Amino acid sequence: MSRDTLGEFEQLVLLACLRLGVGAYTLAVADEISRRTGREASHAAVYVALRRMEGKGLVASSLGDTSSARGGRPRRFFQVLPEAKERLREARDALLTMWDGVDGWEGVT
Amino acid sequence: MSSHRPPRWARALAHRFLPDDVVGDLQEGWAARLDALGARAASRWYVTQTLRHLGALRSRTSDSEHTHPVSTRGASPVVKGGSLVDRTRQDVRYALRGILRHPVFAGAIIVTLALAIGVTTTAFSVWEALFLRSLPVEAPHELVGLYATSPDEGALNNFRGYMPISHPTMDDVRDRAETLSGVFAFGQYSVTVTTDGTAERLDVQFVSDDYFQVLGVPIGRGRAFSPSEGVVGSPAGVAVVSHAFWRDHFDAAEDVLSRSLVVNGRSIEIVGVAPAGFHGTEANNVPAMWLPAPLFADHPSWGGFLDNRSAQFFFSVARLAPGRTLDQASQEVDRIASDLAVEHPDIYGNQGLQLVPTAAATVAPSLRGTLFGSTTAVLGLAVVVLLIACLNVAGLLIVRALSRTQEIAIRSSVGADRGRLAVQLLTETTVLFGLGGLGAVFVSVWAQDAISGIPTPLLGGNPLNVEPNLAVVAFALALTMLAALGFGLAPALRASRADVSLTLRGGTRSLGGRRSAVVRNGLVVAQLTLSIVALVGAGLFLRGLDRAGTLSVGFEAEGMGMVSVELVAAGYTPESGRVYYREVLDAVRAVPGVQSAAVGQWRPLSFSALLPVAKTAEGFADPTVRSFVRADAVTPDYLETVGLELDAGRWFRESDGEESPGVVVVNRRLSESLFGSESPIGRTLVYGPAAAEATVIGLVPTGRYVTLDEDPQPALYAPLSQMYVAEATVFARARSGELPLEAVRQAVQSVNRSVPVYEAVPARDQIAGALWNTRALAALMTGLGVAALLLVSLGVYGLVSQSVRARRREMGLRLALGAEPTQVLIATVRGVLGLVAVGATAGVGLAAVLSRPIAPQLYGVSATDPLTYVTVVMTLAVVALLSAWIPARRAAAVDPVDTLRADG
Known part of the structure; x- marks a missing residue:
């Protein structure tokens, strides 16, 4: 598998970011994934994935304002960069291409 | 809702190690779950996520170390078969496997080290916070x-x-x-x-x-x-x-x-x-x-x-x-x-x-002496316990090394390089100590967090602000390294030098080697010596605490309670304030069960401001006799309510009012410093910033005013009518039995709802507060003493079981030749008694020297208090004998036929 392909979890994280738009910070992303997929997404896993993708130039982050509900600590908002959108599109295309023409597979053992 | 918080230790870890935005997320996520799922689920989430983040942090750090070799694809000279990194990795893996194979052995070492290093580091962090840390200010x-x-x-x-x-x-x-x-x-x-x-x-x-x-x-x-x-x-x-x-x-x-x-x-x-x-x-x-x-x-x-x-x-x-x-x-x-x-x-x-x-x-110099003595004593004792723990671990490692001589002999006979073996054993030791050190960090972070939550009366009721910082982490690291080098190195090296032919031929015979027996005996004697020091320290503080409880404090605590009021906030003037105090006393006296009530400026055994006083009526003209004294403004019922004694003269009366001539009552210490051995009654003095003139009308004994271990302090009492104070304490005494303190508080509050009424406590608690420092010290020292005793009993147990195992053949032979099982038992135990005698002698001497500096904190108990020393030596002897008895009984139960046949 090419190094440039996005992993499934990375795709979930990026898609959650896109859904949330400007309000995408780790806690919201993890909740969004959990809510939509019904799978518990660990905060730490999401955070690590986001920071790793930031290192690869797939997302950019910035600190928001502090608030007392967060003990005076800021939120880190993430923004999906064009490179990531391109890879997401590739991943979706690859999957759709592979699915195309696969019928009645559920009966196959 | 605000009473709930994520678990303290997890919060401390998160705040210490995770980035701000993550901490904020955890806080926010926790709060959301608290509302939706309840406190338990929210806390569980917080803890899990914190630990996962910490785990991720660790792997992220180690990832970044290996980023280069991996990304340059195969060009790495480091990650190649047989390279140093590779071998080390292999050694570490092998060591970890070994730990998993002998979980009890490894667990005992890791837990012992984690607790001992953790406790010592915590003691050091307190010491550091008090005496080493610079203020967070410019230069x-x-x-x-x-x-x-x-x-x-x-x-x-x-x-x-x-x-x-x-x-x-x-x-x-x-x-x-x-x-x-x-x-x-x-x-x-x-x-x-x-x-x-x-x-x-x-x-x-x-x-x-x-x-x-x-x-x-x-x-x-x-x-x-x-x-x-x-x-x-x-x-x-x-x-x-x-x-x-x-x-x-x-x-x-x-x-x-x-x-x-x-x-x-x-x-x-x-x-x-x-x-x-x-x-x-x-x-x-x-x-x-x-x-x-x-x-x-x-x-x-x-x-x-x-x-x-x-x-x-x-x-x-x-x-x-x-x-x-x-x-x-x-x-x-x-x-x-x-x-x-x-x-x-x-x-x-x-x-x-x-x-x-x-x-x-950062401690006020007036407190530094007291705090320095006690915290250094605790740190010293923690180091002693750490040493005992290390000696214990060294003993365990030696025993393990001996039991592995056969494995090592086989490995070196099939061509394993001896240096390589030594490195491998050292790696095992390092991994064990490293895990111990890691555990110690957790122990001390938890303990420091706990300490930061304890209000300390000695620090004015504030918790000591201990935070893990670079100095503390460096200290833990240095301790771990010292322990590993000092107590892990020798056993590892010794094991790698196992004699191949002898070991393979003789099986476990080398277990009983004379030299290793001497070394192990030495280790146990050293532990016995050090535990005497630890136990004497603990014993002396317990005796001091006992003595402090019997000190006369100058007032009758049983059946008395106190409530404080502050009149400035409610806008009282001296005139209206005096009326208020009268009304309060009437209200308190009307409470069923209250026998008498009085107002005084200061609580007993608490900080109080000092006022200047001089015996001359010419202002402070003769400066050489000017003293600073604790001056207390009180109402006439104070004597009876508080239970003060009067040695001479009279106490205040209602007639000693604002307009009548100034009067004061002095304590014996002040009387002696102002008037020598003459009677103070009828003499005049001036006191306070306003140099008020007053005649001495009474003499009371010298009490204890601020701390229980203070030297006799000069003090004077003045009538509240002549020395108005806007902050005061209402004292009430019960007719019999327990004082209805809450009713008293409500009575005080009922006079004027807008006056802040605070700190309603029984006098008993006030004494307990003054004893807090001594009690906390005694508890800490006792804890450390018990830890020392536990460790030394494990050490003795290990030594005796090891020597019994090594001497099975000798025991079997003796029994076969007609020795009684009791004789074998006695012979084994006698050996231990000899060690106790040597250890106790050395320990008593060492303790007598080391305990000298703590003498001032013992309320008059001598640092060489014979009762303490005798009790400690007896306790240690009994514990050592008991620890020896169990494995020694196994020696006596040896079946001679079995042992001799197995050896044949």
Whole structure:
């Protein structure tokens, strides 16, 4: 598998970011994934994935304002960069291409 | 909801190790789950996520170390078969497998090390917080404390030679000293602070306007005081609040600067928030906020402090001018003191000024001695226990090395390089100690977090602010490395030198080798010696605590209770205040079960301000007899209510009113210092900043006023009618049995709902508070002593079982030749008794030397108290014999036929 392909979890994280738009910070992303997929997404896993993708130039982050509900600590908002959108599109295309023409597979053992 | 919080330890870990945004997320996620799922689920989530983040953090760090070799694809010279990194990795993996194979052995070592290093590190962190940590201010080494000195013993005792100064004195030094670039004064007082309608008593500091500027503390939010706010009569009521106050009272609200609060009935505007790490200049005086000193110049009790040279109620800190040394500044300050003595002989005639470096100590110098002695004793004992633990671990490692000689012999016989084997064994040791060290970090983070939550009476009820920092982590690391090198290295090396042919031929015969037996005996003797030291330390503190409980405190605690009131906030004047006190006493006396009630200024066994006093009626004309005493304003019922005795003369009567001639009652210590052996009755003296004249009418014994271990302090009592105070304590005594304290509190409150009524406590608790330090020390020392005893019993047990195993053949032979099982038993136990005798002798000698410095904290118990030493030696002997008995019985139960056949 090419190094440039996005992993499934990375795709979930990026898609959650896109859904949330400007309000995408780790806690919201993890909740969004959990809510939509019904799978518990660990905060730490999401955070690590986001920071790793930031290192690869797939997302950019910035600190928001502090608030007392967060003990005076800021939120880190993430923004999906064009490179990531391109890879997401590739991943979706690859999957759709592979699915195309696969019928009645559920009966196959 | 606000009572819930994520688990303390997890919070501490998160705050310490995770980025701010993650901590914020965890806090927010926790709060959301608290509402939706309840406290338990929220906490579980918080803990899991924190640990996962920590795990991710670890792997991220190690990832980044290997990023380069991986990304350069195969070009890495490091990750190749047989390379150092590869071999080390293999060794570590092998060591971890070994740990999993012998979980009990490895677990015992890791837990022992984690606890011992963790406890020692915690003790060190307390010590570091008190005596090593610099203030979080600009160039802390340039700061010096400015104190008054006095040859008068009474004053010296209370402040241990570091007396506060008056505000005018501080002004003079600031104006005249060229070697000092800045000088400020601060005084800490309890005030009533009302936020959002809730009143509470808090410690605040009244400071010079340039307090923050001289310290170089940047105000994160808002601003520091401006010079106009430092002028008497300045109308601006302003405050800089502490970070903790902002967090706890305003929920860290951004708009805090637009809020206000009420201090003693006066509206105060918040102009700034101090930065998070700044808690004032002394660990024992942590204020909730800072207020400009002139703010309470019109306070009924504190008024006139700012321009009265007799009102020595301020501490002062100065900053050395650039390029100036402490010596130069001290000489100049001495000169200023001499000038002042010429200008105001009545005030400064018997006083000097001194500068004390503050950078290396954030504890007020008057407390430093006491705290230094006790914390060093605890640290010392923790080190002793650590040594015992290390000796124990060394013993375990040696035994394990011996039991592995066969494996090692086989491996070296099939060609394993001896150096390689040594490295491998060293790796195992390092991994064990490393895990122990890691555990120690967790233990100490948890313990430090716990300590930070304990209010310490010695520090004015504030918790000691211990935080893991670089010095503490370095200390833990150094301890771990020292322990590994000192106690892990030798066993590892020894094992790698196993004699191949001998071992393979002789099976486990080498277990009983003479040299290793000597080494193991030595280890156990050393443990016995050190545990005597630990147990004697613990025993002496327990004896001291016992003795302290029997001390006479000068009042009758049983059946008495106290409630404090503060009248300034409710707007009382001296006239209306006196009426209020009368009404309060009537209300309290009407409570069923109350026999008598009185008002006094100070609680017994608590800090109290000192006032100047002199025997002459000519003001303070003869400065050499001027003393500083604890002066207490009391009502006539005080004697009976508190249970004070009267040695001579009479006590106050209702007729000793505001308009009648001034009268005072002195204690024996003051009487002796003013009048020698003559009777004080009928003599006159002057006291207080206003130099009020009074006739001595009575003499009382010298009690204990501030601490239980204080030297006899001079004290005087004056009628409240003649010395009005706006803050006082109402004392009530029960007719019989327990005092209905809550009813008393309600009676006091019922007189005027707007008067803050606080700290309703039985007198018994007041004594317990004064004993807190001794009790905490005794508990800590006992804990360490018990740990030492446990470790040494394990050590003895290990030694005897090992030697029994090694001497099975000898035992079998003896039994076969007709020895009785009891004889074998006795022979084994006798060996242990010999070790105890050697260890006890050395231990008693060592303990006698090492316990000398703690003698002043033992309330008169001698550091060589025979009862303690005898008990300790007996206890240790019994524990050692019991620990030997169990494995020794196995020796006696050996079946001679079996052993001899197995060996044949």
